[in-house]
Amino acid sequence: VDVVRNKFVLDSLNSLHFHSLLVGCTGTGKTVAVQQAIAGLDESTWTSLTINMSAMTSSGKTQEIIESKIEKRIKNKFGPPGNKRMLCFVDDLNMPRKDT
Known part of the structure; x- marks a missing residue:
């Protein structure tokens, strides 16, 4: 349920x-x-990104993963390729250690 x-x-x-x-x-x-x-999701209009966090996940690595899946559209705007929308799923968000 x-x-x-x-x-x-x-x-x-x-x-x-x-x-x-x-x-x-x-x-x-x-x-x-x-x-x-x-x-x-309709694959013609949507794409997805799944990030599985762990105790070893760093903010830099997370940013790298996200940036590898998006492109610059105009000036300060970024988005997924092909004018699609992106659903970004971050699993176990509580797992990474705090950056020091």
């Missing part, structure tokens, strides 16, 4: 172009709901 509800909420927010952050206890289906939402 949680996965279905989370997917519905994600799909609704996504269709309205809202950003979202799913939080909750381990094992509540957050990752599965997002993976299902990504699988349901």
